Amino acid sequence: GQSLEQPSEVTAVEGAIVQINCTYQTSGFYGLSWYQQHDGGAPTFLSYNALDGLEETGRFSSFLSRSDSYGYLLLQELQMKDSASYFCAVRDPLGFKTIFGAGTRLFVKA
């Protein structure tokens, strides 16, 4: 089966850089996606890596290494509004199911 592991919580200071890791066990996949969810809100798409390497979108970057079954989301110049839960996700290429990690709750402190 497919599974993704993320740290449950991360705390960082405003203005700092934080990295949220995601390791996965899959029999194959299309790529790794990242979503942000604020309390009481809907998940919103942040980034997608189909190939190995780094994808940059403003303050957020995402990295994928298929050989290491590992990816991460990098948030730079942290702001208080970045306090949220972050989920990595994959789609099973065989059954097409979408599988989300349990999520990492990021706390940004002043």
Added chain:
Amino acid sequence: DSGVTQTPKHLITATGQRVTLRCSPRSGDLSVYWYQQSLDQGLQFLIQYYNGEERAKGNILERFSAQQFPDLHSELNLSSLELGDSALYFCASSQRGQETQYFGPGTRLLVL
């Protein structure tokens, strides 16, 4: 605003009852996904439809069913409700060949 709409926003009902949740995808999106998110939990994939046909099935209970209509809106039917079914139910949509999923605001279901 993702462009995905869900109704109702809130639903309170009793155990044993049946409810229907409705989702309208973004214009042009053929895929619709349904997820369940219990308190402080991750997103559990329930089912996906593509252009009216079931495409993928997750850990969806037999008491739950869904369908996608010719106008591409989708409905999730939950029956014989139990206390444990209380959760946020999200619908998402995506374009053909795209991995990005756009989520609706969700329906918060409370079963008493």
